[in-house]
Amino acid sequence: MDTESGTVEGAVADGRSVRGVLDRLGDKWTVLVVATLAGGPLRFGQLHRAVDGISQRMLTLTLRHLERDGMVHRTVHPEVPPRVEYRLTDLGRGSVPLLQGLRDWSAAHAAEIGAARAAFDGRHTASG
Template sequence: MCSVDTARPTDDRLLGPCSYLPTEHADTVRKVLDRVGDKWTMLVVVTLRDGPRRYTDLQRAIPGISQRMLTLTLRRLHEDGLVTRTAHAEVPPRVEYALTPLSRGLLEIVAPLVDWALEHHDEISANQDRTNAASGAGGR
């Protein structure tokens, strides 16, 4: 795992905490972080934490997500093995999405980050407003 002792600078820190990774591993880490760090993935994962949800339930629970982005995000999560898609043979058809053990492991790691973001949102927004006002830039 990439980690760095922030208490004392070293030459290795200047290269970055993951500088020891072979290129093929760095590429793997980058791909995973690109996926879980995109705009919608973690919101979908967090929304599924309490159990299976239908597509329309997910769309209602995630403000601002378009039908296209929800479909794309669910498809990618399914391809990565992070979400199951269960189609029930009913009329009308019913499809449910649920977390896999793999994504539950991810959720354990990311949930504290989500909590941190919620806890510090107002402070970060105030800092952005202050910086924008000082630089004369408008809005975020």
């Protein structure tokens, strides 16, 4: 067993904690929201316009999850109407190079992936 605890239970617990983080960071909206906030703090409406295709509900959920995980800080300014800004925390900024790399890799290989999907779909549609 190659875990800090050296037990099966420890390995299972480690796997669960890593899986939870990867589930969050691997989400397409998380990648896009974090990459957008890497440019600096934004208000909800600005963020909504900047992240193409995200619904208000999904943006709200994504921001709440990121805030809960300590990656995003939400600041409510005491103004009328209230002004709410979102910014990356140090933890969130630490994830930017990883998520940016994933986004860049995805963009660089989009055509290849699209061709592979089309070929796969063609084989499986024709046979099934």
